[in-house]
Amino acid sequence: MVADxxxxxxxxxxxxxxxxxxxxxxAAMRDLRSDLSSDPTAWxxxxxxxxxxxxxxxxxAAYADLPLSKDVGGKPVALxxxxxxxxxxxxxxxxxxxxxxxxxxxxxxxMARRLDRxxxxxxxxxxxxxxxxxxxxxxxxxxxxxxxxxxxxxxxIKAITGRIxxxxxxxxxxxxxxxxxxxxxxxxxxxxxxxxxAVVKAAGSPVVCETPGGVEEHQADLDWLRAHGxx
Ligand SMILES: [Zn+2]
Numbered sequence: 001m002v003a004d005x006x007x008x009x010x011x012x013x014x015x016x017x018x019x020x021x022x023x024x025x026x027a028a029m030r031d032l033r034s035d036l037s038s039d040p041t042a043w044x045x046x047x048x049x050x051x052x053x054x055x056x057x058x059x060x061a062a063y064a065d066l067p068l069s070k071d072v073g074g075k076p077v078a079l080x081x082x083x084x085x086x087x088x089x090x091x092x093x094x095x096x097x098x099x100x101x102x103x104x105x106x107x108x109x110x111m112a113r114r115l116d117r118x119x120x121x122x123x124x125x126x127x128x129x130x131x132x133x134x135x136x137x138x139x140x141x142x143x144x145x146x147x148x149x150x151x152x153x154x155x156x157i158k159a160i161t162g163r164i165x166x167x168x169x170x171x172x173x174x175x176x177x178x179x180x181x182x183x184x185x186x187x188x189x190x191x192x193x194x195x196x197x198a199v200v201k202a203a204g205s206p207v208v209c210e211t212p213g214g215v216e217e218h219q220a221d222l223d224w225l226r227a228h229g230x231x
Pocket of ligand 1: 102139168210
């Protein structure tokens with residue numbers, strides 16, 4: 001899938017006219033995000049038990065031992081109720097479309113920034129009977145800014161997940177291992193162009209561009225990909 005199809009789909013979703021599987025997927029993502037975004041600091045606390053347990057029922061039990069709330073920067077953060085909602089959601093969700101886990105750029109305790117954390121998440125997922133419907137999305141900006149070597153990224157990630165279902169092709173405004181999630185247009189950021197093109201090719205998956213700007217900038221990014229033998 002290329003960027004213009006992706007943006008078309010997003011518009012159709014917002015207008016309520018998207019083909020059913022996409023509408024379902026976007027709706028599920030929106031619900032999950034709105035549930036979690038009100039309290040993003042909770043994630044850093046939740047990931048510890050997630051790496052240590054194998055099934056949603058164990059996850060639920062582990063979270064039952066968490067304190068009801070925790071003081072984070074002077075703000076009380078609800079832990080147990082949010083964690084239990086998450087565990088219940090995993091247990092109850094019937095995935096109508098594949099769910100892709102995407103690597104992230106920042107956060108020292110993020111669940112999917114470093115390869116060892118991704119391995120922990122995958123270990124938990126692989127024990128689920130829904131594992132076959134969970135895949136991986138490699139974001140090139142996040143990998144670079146998150147400190148994953150682009151030269152070996154595909155090989156190392158596939159060794160953990162066995163699959164890369166989608167590439168989010170983005171250049172990065174910031175430096176290697178900076179932790180900054182700022183996408184840039186191709187050639188305008190800090191990704192070494194040859195490494196960037198090589199990692200997209202090696203993944204061998206459909207590509208979505210999430211770069212800034214409008215039609216003109218996106219067209220230039222698509223031209224850049226084609227000039228590097230992709231698409
Ligand atoms: Zn992305």
